[in-house]
Amino acid sequence: MAVCKVGPFGHPSGKIGDLVFYMSRGQALCRSKGKPGKATLKQKGNREEMAVTMELLKPMKDFINVSFKLEAEGSLRNPHNLATSYNKKQALTGVYPNIKVDYSKVVLSKGALEMAADLKVSKERDGLRLTWDSGIEANGLPDDLLLVLVSHPGKKRASTFLNAGKREDGSCFIPLDKDWMIREQMEVYVCFKSANERLISDSFYVGNLNGAADTAEQIAEKAKYQTVKSRFDQVAADYEKKKMDYAEGTVGSKAFRYLEKEYLVLKDKLTHLPGKPS
Template sequence: MATSKNGLYGHPNGKIGNIVFYVLNGQNVSRTIGDPGKPSRNQLGNQQSMAVTMAFLKRMKEFITVGFELEAAGTVKNAFNLATSYNKKGALQGEYPNISVNYSKVVLSKGDLPVAKDIQLSKADTGVLISWDPSRLDFDYGPDDSVMIMLYHPLRKKETSFLNAARREEGSRFIEIDKEWLEEPIEAYLCFKSANGKRISDSVYVGNLNGEIESPEEKSKKRKYLEVKVRFDQIEADYLRLMHLDRGAHMGTKAFRHLEKEYEVLKKKLDDLPGKPG
């Protein structure tokens, strides 16, 4: 049962039918409850998009809290909510069930502080070097702006972050990395924050080292998909051959019905199976 503190036209609080009304961050909200039935393909895609985004960003909460703190100020959203919204909309690629992160479009901070020019990423024997042009071309930023750096390791699904990696005027930061990790894919991001903490820049995708190497999980998905695809191709060939044999005379047989059922099951399975090439 729901109650309304502000009379008949006030926002209720509680349950009415299959809708629950409540207050979240000072705002009146509502949501449905109960069994919504079988989700559509679009709904499944939206669910996977959210799951992929959350799984990626949850490892970067500390960096994101700083990166979106100013953007979230004065709104009912928190920094992580904003980061999730930006990246779910703009940093994903593929279609369900093969939705993944497009690392080059990830956003880890939002603001109007200018970034630097000529940002570079290079690998040395014991780590990585991130450099930028420290030249001060105007008075819209200071040489003592702090530099924030995020390194993401896709195979391990781990991050290495530095909230005060260097000052803008230093022009570079060398980061030592374990040799085994150094040979694996690395995605790098950078942003600048003013010394007084009142301004921050948009994050910049610095680049990738060592290319894209598939994880054991991704290899397993592709292998499973290929196995099912090979079987489906065999069944499809037999199914289509019998469909046209003797003008469909075989279509009423038990063998054909069994074949048709397997064809439909495998076709549906391929549609929903992750690991599709490309």
């Protein structure tokens, strides 16, 4: 990508040959338009990392536009660019093609304002209760605003609260007005912003509620396990009955041996098959 200097006739816009000219945050830029070849393993991994990061951040747009606003000011990057950069580098785990989000490492703000200590979250009937130590040791102030984001990964949604309370309150209630919200996986993040909007804290991962939702792979494993288990239960019942008949000499040995072999194969398969109920 190249930066275009403004000339006597201005800068071009659009495509000229294999070059594309465009503006980004007041800066004239140029990039080549090439034909992509076959992707390497590294490129595939990078694409999956980007796709997973975009899926994570898309529902968080309203929160990110506020939480990264200060850092983006005066730079060529916007809040979404910053959030993408931080989380693509820090919040992913695994390797292609199984890259996932480590929710404990998600970054939703960066700043020098003091974070509260002893942050905790608990479920109540119609929402969440957040508590924290309202004491101040560094540069915080009693009227610092608390920003809260509740991520609902299973629904690919997020609940944003940009003025949930003040530092001096020591607690706040976060209403969740949909029935599914209180039952689904929740990942809770907070940060503090000064009342004059000149300072913000690093974001803090308060924790998970309701555990993690099953991935598509886990759902498939559980379905396969149940299929094998159903067949095993059927064979096992037949085997136990025929075993008694065989002992009494009333069943042909060849048919019984086939049944016994299937019984033993299925039994061993269930022992090693993933997807077993916990």
